[in-house]
Amino acid sequence: MSGGLLPEGFHDRLPPMAGAASRLERAVLDVAHGHGYEQVDPPLAEFEDSFAARLKSGSARDAVRFVDPVSQRTLAIRPDMTAQIGRIAATRMGHHPRPVRLSYAGPVLKLRATELKPERAQRQIGVELIGLDSVAAAREVVTLAVEALRAAGVEDGIAIDFTLPDLIDIMAADTLTAADFAALRDRLDAKDAAGVAAIDASYLPLIAAAGPFEPAMAKLRAISGDALASRLDGLAAIAEGLGGDVAVTLDPTERHGFEYQRWFGFSLFLSGGRGPIGRGGAYTILRGDCSEEPAVGFSLYADAILALGVGQDERRRLFLPIGTDPARAAELRAAGWVTVQALDGDDTPEAQLCTHALRSGEPAAVNR
């Protein structure tokens, strides 16, 4: 599309897509605002070492870096905003009573893309609830994600896939040797039943305990024992809050994309989409004293959502001929019209992509 004008992985959002992106962002932030989440807006760049401490290791390497002529230190452009929100919650807002509810939206930049995610300049939108990772906190955040998608214009086809990122740690860390433990994780990641059976067949049912939520939970309860019971109860309570028209699945050993999530994680999907349109879960942020503080949150991938046609408005534009009274034009805008004023005699409704034109003082449809 961009004909070599822009580097690979960068693109312009043009009308009407940029407007749709803006509406999506507003819908999410507005829903979060209604639930008490207040917006924060960290800067595009920070000291690299501040990022490095707070980003999962892979992301810090992905950042664009440059030397600051003022401080002579290395700065990085943010490859992700979650780390910045964590920094704000831990430092500038460290004295606020917990939980702190924050929302954010803005562009992020990656130096390198992956084959699966070729975009290097993207917009990130998200909410974070900091200070708690209880079932009640998780339920609030997951419900909010669904409510935000609905507010953005998604009517149906929302699906959530839950995972338990530290399931294996809890089930197997005390019973297997380190080598077998690492091998088990690896084989479970690959969904390799024979490989899992070769290490310890008792973990084999974990592969089967994936799919639609209720049956998968039943299988998991049957095999996982008491250590995980409270956590499965929690997951059930989260899913229960979602209402019947969200498709819920469970993939208990899925860890890809959840490298820094803790007791639960989730991916959001829309029907027709190829990959997730958002992701969230429980994680921890670093406090000022380097201790860890629990948090729950999610990020939405604006580009993936927009690619599915969400939030695209019908364009209704009213052409105003030369000499239209500005007061009448203001009236029409107040009534919801987008007005396009002709600035010279040659201008036409067609040239201005107008669906309507003012004739004898009233909007009339333009035949096209």
Place this chain on the structure above:
Amino acid sequence: MSGGLLPEGFHDRLPPMAGAASRLERAVLDVAHGHGYEQVDPPLAEFEDSFAARLKSGSARDAVRFVDPVSQRTLAIRPDMTAQIGRIAATRMGHHPRPVRLSYAGPVLKLRATELKPERAQRQIGVELIGLDSVAAAREVVTLAVEALRAAGVEDGIAIDFTLPDLIDIMAADTLTAADFAALRDRLDAKDAAGVAAIDASYLPLIAAAGPFEPAMAKLRAISGDALASRLDGLAAIAEGLGGDVAVTLDPTERHGFEYQRWFGFSLFLSGGRGPIGRGGAYTILRGDCSEEPAVGFSLYADAILALGVGQDERRRLFLPIGTDPARAAELRAAGWVTVQALDGDDTPEAQLCTHALRSGEPAAVNR
């Protein structure tokens, strides 16, 4: 404020300031949308040489640069968005009939700050009308700037200072030697009456032709002759569209900040502010064939506007005790409340900065 957490010239926007910034941006984009301006969203980074060709020379040097591992070419983070809008209008939207009306909002980054503008990470909001720089186009854009400020919550105290950036070129380029011409510009920039008189006393009245619009225009008409008459008529027509409650001044030889403006430029001020809160005027963009195309537009400086307290909402937050019915909570949000759900029994309205709490099913003010 940031206690060494962030590099000099970078800052976090926290609640409630980030929310106010978001509301300001929405107000401006919404007003522009009502007048047919459609949003575009260019990426944070582009090929450096693409920027260099389209930015006024100073700005390209201000950009953060890095080598793209994919293309092996130098990319730059945008120090300004106007050049990107010009690129989009000239290339991707080059086939659209003119005028093309575009709006944009986003962060920009400068490697170096100036003493007057110490911020290096700022938000830019603006509109551009591309393809025309007629009086009608200029009037639309200037009126839009004022309407946008009002929509953002500015009730009074808006002032506009007009300038005629190429006035001296038109008056003196054919009559003075190159050396005297350069000296004259320099002395006029310094508002140095004695210096101007020493070059050619006939330009001395230009210094006096500054101040409140009507008397300044009268003085300018008396001295400038026919060459400028149509342009002064145009400026008068632009100012006329503004209504009586905008303070209008003229500083005809002001060129600082208008290095790339052509026949007219303007600075926006709010009472109580130290510097301009926005700037605009007529300029040209480079077409794909390197010819020039006229344009008119303005940018608003979000930080300067927010510093004056514009758009700050009263915070009204309603605390919901544990066990509040989610359906009742949704009702309250639909009625305009921000609800903050208690997630454990220790949570209090005070800790959550709530002004109200739900008691016996109804919001009641919290005494503080």
